[in-house]
Amino acid sequence: MAVEYEARVARIVEHAPDTRSLFLRGPRLGFRPGQFISCLLPVGGETLIRPYSIASSPEEDDLEVCLNLVPGGLASPHLLRLPVGAAVRFTGPWGTFVLDRAPEAEAVFIADGTGVAPIRPMLRRALATATRHPLRLLYGAADPERLLYRAELEAMAREHTGFRFEHVPSARLRDEVARRWVDGDADRCRRFFICGVGEIVPALRDLLRRAGYERRAVQYEKW
Amino acid sequence: MARIRVIFENGDPERVIEFDPARAPFQHDGKPGSILDVLLGHGIHLEHACGGNCACTTCHVIVKGGGKALSASDDSEEDLLDKAPGLTPTSRLGCQAVVEEPDAEIVVVIPRYTINQIVSEHGG
Numbered sequence: 264m265a266v267e268y269e270a271r272v273a274r275i276v277e278h279a280p281d282t283r284s285l286f287l288r289g290p291r292l293g294f295r296p297g298q299f300i301s302c303l304l305p306v307g308g309e310t311l312i313r314p315y316s317i318a319s320s321p322e323e324d325d326l327e328v329c330l331n332l333v334p335g336g337l338a339s340p341h342l343l344r345l346p347v348g349a350a351v352r353f354t355g356p357w358g359t360f361v362l363d364r365a366p367e368a369e370a371v372f373i374a375d376g377t378g379v380a381p382i383r384p385m386l387r388r389a390l391a392t393a394t395r396h397p398l399r400l401l402y403g404a405a406d407p408e409r410l411l412y413r414a415e416l417e418a419m420a421r422e423h424t425g426f427r428f429e430h431v432p433s434a435r436l437r438d439e440v441a442r443r444w445v446d447g448d449a450d451r452c453r454r455f456f457i458c459g460v461g462e463i464v465p466a467l468r469d470l471l472r473r474a475g476y477e478r479r480a481v482q483y484e485k486w
Numbered sequence: 487m488a489r490i491r492v493i494f495e496n497g498d499p500e501r502v503i504e505f506d507p508a509r510a511p512f513q514h515d516g517k518p519g520s521i522l523d524v525l526l527g528h529g530i531h532l533e534h535a536c537g538g539n540c541a542c543t544t545c546h547v548i549v550k551g552g553g554k555a556l557s558a559s560d561d562s563e564e565d566l567l568d569k570a571p572g573l574t575p576t577s578r579l580g581c582q583a584v585v586e587e588p589d590a591e592i593v594v595v596i597p598r599y600t601i602n603q604i605v606s607e608h609g610g
């Protein structure tokens with residue numbers, strides 16, 4: 264059985280009416296950028312096991328999880344109702360969608376919606392260990408106002424000349440990826456890190472691999 | 487009726503589950519009728535840190551028999567299995583491998599460790 268931890272909600276940040284970050288304070292957890300914790304949530308008389316990507320970096324004291332309300336879901340309404348001070352049980356860290364240091368190639372991060380959560384610490388790590396290779400973030404959201412961590416990402420782009428951050432509407436994400444990195448040139452040395460919710464993620468994976476990128480050069484996590 | 491014989495690498499006693507695949511799902515995590523679904527629905531704990539969503543390797547099982555009665559793996563499952571410790575040619579993710587034959591006779595081994603527990607033990 265996995266080791267269980269308990270943390271308290273130390274702070275809540277509301278990104279939008281249906282999207283929040285919970286900052287969990289408890290035992291200091293060693294994890295790799297991109298990993299998730301698995302929350303054990305008492306809902307309806309049973310314990311639901313639900314994964315949440317860690318949006319903070321390993322160097323920070325609190326664990327930040329960023330979530331939005333899933334229509335019809337059981338776990339997200341429970342978590343979004345929690346007040347400051349509430350206890351949250353979890354196991355982890357889990358997951359193999361990770362980045363420990365900047366790749367020795369151009370790295371392209373592609374996030375859709377709250378899929379930016381694990382990308383954020385990966386990107387920070389990549390910038391902290393950056394090589395001469397460019398770093399890109401293509402971030403899909405319905406409109407620019409829905410971008411999470413927008414000010415932080417824009418500041419990163421100002422501070423790091425090798426990093427570019429661009430927003431595209433989610434509905435155009437696939438076409439924009441194809442235009443830039445499939446049809447745009449013959450370079451197939453890039454590394455991709457993709458995270459989002461639903462079928463857009465395997466769709467992008469298949470698009471890139473079929474275009475000639477190595478299988479292991481296209482890492483992804485589909486929620 | 488289908489049967490799954492469950493062997494635990496940690497030495498726990500074997501279990502045998504008899505079930506009707508047509509009655510799946512047996513609970514709410516993993517693909518309906520998957521090894522994870524059947525085991526959890528019959529009181530056998532199998533780690534599934536991602537909630538059975540094909541996003542981790544904690545439900546890794548090794549199929550020792552009856553693998554042809556299971557659904558084929560897809561790219562998402564194979565990509566994750568690549569990262570599972572103790573990978574074998576007959577490894578599957580319990581949340582994805584669905585029992586498709588009504589009279590399947592399946593034998594699975596539950597490995598001792600998951601990659602994540604190893605990482606945690608080393609503080610990684």
